[in-house]
Amino acid sequence: MTEFEAEGENAGDRHFVTSLQRGLRVITAYGPDDRALSNQALAERTGLPRSTVARFTHTLHKLGYLVHHARASGYSLAPRVIELSRAALVSTGIGELARPSMEALSELGPFSVALGVASDGGIRYLELARRPEAIVLNLDVGALVPVLQTAIGRAYLSALSETRRAALLRRLKAEEPALYDAQAPLLVAEMERYQSEGYVTSFGCWWPELNAAATTIRFVEDGDPLLLSISGLSSVLTPEKVCGEYAAALMNSARVIEGRMRRRYSE
Structure with missing residues (x-):
């Protein structure tokens, strides 16, 4: 199930955490050729409001999953994300x-x-x-x-x-x-x-x-x-x-x- 499908299909599920789903959507918006993406670019890719994206990127940066590039006014994926993917590939x-x-x-x-x-x-x-x-x-x-x-x-x-x-x-x-x-x-x-x-x-x-x-x-x-x-x-x-x-x-x-x-x- 894709992130967009999940939000609509689980709208009535009180155990479904929409904010978590949206935060993950920000991470998965990056492609293999992307470096730093601005909040505006991420908003366009995810369909989320720019203000919402800004809160997610700030939080993900604080948690070590995104790196902030002041000169480019954007964020790139941090090595910590690689650890998540590596753990998934190993465990499965x-x-x-x-x-x-x-x-x-x-x-x-x-x-x-x-x-x-x-x-x-x-x-x-x-x-x-x-x-x-x-x-x-x-x-x-x-x-x-x-x-x-x-x-x-x-x-x-x-x-x-x-x-x-x-x-x-x-x-x-x-x-x-x-x-x-x-x-x-x-x-x-x-x-x-x-x-x-x-x-x-x-x-x-x-x-x-x-x-x-x-x-x-x-x-x-x-x-x-x-x-x-x-x-x-x-x-x-x-x-x-x-x-x-x-x-x-x-x-x-x-x-x-x-x-x-x-x-x-x-x-």
């Missing part, structure tokens, strides 16, 4: 459990293998495995990719309940109506593919020369799935290759990772 075991299967999958063809999770209206890359010749886009761990036109985003939408999917689609349509209208028919077809075949595709929908396929990894019942994708040049990762060969390998890798994660969580 995502890296050690997923990496072997991702590397094995990447050896099957000239494509990148990505493991992602929903984050702030997009999909955040947690792990990447690829051969040097498979680099198409200059993306790395921490990159945030869009939902509507990517396979990994379509896999996420396909796995959501109807209520949550409808809420997220309303938001995406409000943000980029032209893009939504262009992608909606393809999205419907891909969600049908997910229900019947277990995976989704994106052929030239994000970048003309990029094709991709993705599926989900559901290792806990309460929570968003992990997302596993392959992507590569359209000249080599053709629709025929994807549907006839690589999709089966993708889903097999996902099931192996899912089994490892479920065993880890049942220990």
